[in-house]
Amino acid sequence: MALSALKELQAGDHAPLLVFEVGRNSQLASLSYQSPFMRRIFMRFPEVLFIHRTPNPRGKILYTFLVDGPGVQPECSLTRIVYFSVPVKENVEGLVQLFQTFKKFNPEWERTCTILVDPYFSLLPVLAMEFPSAEILLSAFHVSKFLQGKFYRLAVEQSVKKLLLTNLQHTVCSATASNLKKMHTLLSDSVPQDLQPDLHLSWLLDDRIWLAHRWRSKAESICYFRDLEITTRVISQFFGIELSLERSILSLLEYLKQNTDKEGTSNSDLNTPANCTPPEPSAEITKLQEVEACIQHSLQTICAEPAAQLCLVEFAVVQRSIQLIGSSTDKVNVQILEDMHEVHPQGPGSCTCHFSQTFGLPCRHILTVLSSQQQVLQPEMLPEQWKLGCRTPPRSVASLASILGSRWNVALDKELLVAFLTGEVRRLLLQCSREEFERRYNTLRELADSWIGPYFQVQV
Numbered sequence: 001m002a003l004s005a006l007k008e009l010q011a012g013d014h015a016p017l018l019v020f021e022v023g024r025n026s027q028l029a030s031l032s033y034q035s036p037f038m039r040r041i042f043m044r045f046p047e048v049l050f051i052h053r054t055p056n057p058r059g060k061i062l063y064t065f066l067v068d069g070p071g072v073q074p075e076c077s078l079t080r081i082v083y084f085s086v087p088v089k090e091n092v093e094g095l096v097q098l099f100q101t102f103k104k105f106n107p108e109w110e111r112t113c114t115i116l117v118d119p120y121f122s123l124l125p126v127l128a129m130e131f132p133s134a135e136i137l138l139s140a141f142h143v144s145k146f147l148q149g150k151f152y153r154l155a156v157e158q159s160v161k162k163l164l165l166t167n168l169q170h171t172v173c174s175a176t177a178s179n180l181k182k183m184h185t186l187l188s189d190s191v192p193q194d195l196q197p198d199l200h201l202s203w204l205l206d207d208r209i210w211l212a213h214r215w216r217s218k219a220e221s222i223c224y225f226r227d228l229e230i231t232t233r234v235i236s237q238f239f240g241i242e243l244s245l246e247r248s249i250l251s252l253l254e255y256l257k258q259n260t261d262k263e264g265t266s267n268s269d270l271n272t273p274a275n276c277t278p279p280e281p282s283a284e285i286t287k288l289q290e291v292e293a294c295i296q297h298s299l300q301t302i303c304a305e306p307a308a309q310l311c312l313v314e315f316a317v318v319q320r321s322i323q324l325i326g327s328s329t330d331k332v333n334v335q336i337l338e339d340m341h342e343v344h345p346q347g348p349g350s351c352t353c354h355f356s357q358t359f360g361l362p363c364r365h366i367l368t369v370l371s372s373q374q375q376v377l378q379p380e381m382l383p384e385q386w387k388l389g390c391r392t393p394p395r396s397v398a399s400l401a402s403i404l405g406s407r408w409n410v411a412l413d414k415e416l417l418v419a420f421l422t423g424e425v426r427r428l429l430l431q432c433s434r435e436e437f438e439r440r441y442n443t444l445r446e447l448a449d450s451w452i453g454p455y456f457q458v459q460v
Helices: 002-008 036-044 092-105 107-111 124-130 140-153 158-173 177-190 193-199 201-205 207-214 218-239 245-263 283-302 305-320 354-359 364-372 395-404 410-430 434-452
Strands: 017-022 028-034 048-055 061-068 081-086 114-117 135-138 324-327 332-334 341-344
Touching: 028 036, 028 092, 028 245, 036 061, 036 081, 048 218, 061 218, 081 092, 081 245, 092 107, 092 124, 114 124, 114 140, 124 135, 135 140, 135 207, 140 158, 140 193, 140 207, 140 218, 158 177, 158 218, 177 193, 177 201, 177 207, 218 245, 283 305, 283 364, 305 354, 305 364, 341 364, 354 364, 410 434
Parallel strands: 048 114, 114 135
Antiparallel strands: 017 028, 028 081, 048 061, 061 081, 324 332, 332 341
């Protein structure tokens, strides 16, 4: 049905430009799409292209082309999109076909002088071959997102991470040579030398990257990063989920049609000079930060210290990558760049992920639901033994506290494995009948004697 709906898009006088292939399994294998509105936008602003890649769990990559550059003001988040394409495979052959289809749709491609890409775009020679007169640069937005992700994963103190993230936001929104050099110095002084190569600090001093962005004022930069964040998140929410390619594309196109209609599809909307003066510094971002701070406070207030540490680590994952997939009255499906899990937030919150099932604590998926609904952790959502001030905490709480306060090593890894196995054997022995207990105990006795030897007094 979804494939039939795609074919129906090609009918009518104002039909979009649409090319797709169907694989042997009668499912969509590749697609290139451009609506008449997208076509008109690119005709007016072909000079600078911004390319964003979005993966999905089925191994497909969606390429989204947006117009960029000084002529495009104010930069509406969705109305700058000019082309969608999903190649059969992300290889040389697949990308050659993708770019050649784009050029057939848009003869104005010869006027493109700059193409902005992300650091993970590995097939740059293909892009250079298909656009020989264009300069290919890393985009300031993607470099910022790349560094942000790296900072979250750095093995440094939380205060240092916060300092780096705050300075990064200031630097990219005011990308002067002086600010970029200060950021480079801060990273060189704050991050251990063995971790610095992974950050690609040279990008901060590559003036070609920032010249393509520096013409924006600070207010315009805040708008620019905010709108691109919204756009890329919307695309991920529709494409980056475990649906058929046809259904996810149709859902995305329908959403874009509805929302671009709301924003107005007049071409003049994209080149009317305007001073983009966002609320302080974006009401949406400020509200999100307040919600996240409240969730962190509720974790530290309600949970015992070891549980709070574990949940804060889970929430750190949520803060850097969140995709709310869908919800109903009694459950919410959440995916954070991993397998999808089912969340039941009411009562003692539960989730189908391993973390929730093992510890009974709020996992990243439950915390995602709380964040999206602007709620905080409630005492009834936490098992009694994990609550702060519990009079009879289980042994696991104390042992977990010592584990979290230690550093990983081989001996600790073995100790954890032995502890988990011991606990599981103990549970199985306690829950069986007397006859079954005797049989299991004797089996363990025989295993111990045959492994270590009966000449040692081995306690089972």
